[in-house]
Amino acid sequence: MANIMIVDDSPIIRRSLRGILESLGHRIVVEAEDGKEAIQVYDEDRIDLVTMDIQLPGIDGIEAVRLIRERNPNAAIVMISSLEHRGKVYEAIKLGARHYIVKPYTEDKVGEVIQAVLGIPEPQQADKAEPIANGKEASTDRAQAGRELPLLETPILSTLPFELVIKDGRAVLVVQRHITPVNIGALASALQGLLYYRKAKYVLDLWEPIFDVEGMKLMLEFVSVVRSRGGTVGIVSGAHGYYTQIKAKLQNGVYRSYDEIEW
Structure with a gap:
């Protein structure tokens, strides 16, 4: 579980992100409506990750990334961008943002990005392809051949x-x-x-x-x-x-x- 700050001037987006992030097991510790407020309330001791909208009134998301990263070079920030502002994402990445999410997003997409940024390992896949031959027979054949034969696996x-x-x-x-x-x-x-x-x-x-x-x-x-x-x-x-x-x-x-x- 991570402690997260949501920065967005839209109450609808903040509510949507809060619902998704909480359903993924994270905790929203603070919300901010613009870049200036985000900089003021950011506290590296209690915030593990920030979701930052690019288009904000006053101090925009890109400048907020720069100022937060000046205070804490290790700050984990994920940009939230609409499709038309996607080109600005690279500028935020250069300033130290870790990742980005493009609107409209899904719970799966948000979870994938948060997982990548926080370094949470994905669940191990239990499904493995079975060899064509019966396991016992295949094992016997390999033993008779005196070597282990590589087996093809079906990717998930x-x-x-x-x-x-x-x-x-x-x-x-x-x-x-x-x-x-x-x-x-x-x-x-x-x-x-x-x-x-x-x-x-x-x-x-x-x-x-x-x-x-x-x-x-x-x-x-x-x-x-x-x-x-x-x-x-x-x-x-x-x-x-x-x-x-x-x-x-x-x-x-x-x-x-x-x-x-x-x-």
């Missing part, structure tokens, strides 16, 4: 933050949820698997930008490896600030929408 697709599809002759990895330290291993495995294709055209379609540092490194390394082998790869991001950041790093092969890709 609903738990993955991405989807892999073949579209228009391209291998497309669609990142649908935030990449976090909890699920980054799945991303690494997927990108590694894609590299086994000898000749392919790849697209990483980022419905959710990859802000996680290690996730960003993985993505850039994947692009570098594909290009070094003479392959084709594109990055798609509709988030203006994130698009600009990736464009500066890669120079080419970065698109604002999937439809822009012509190869």
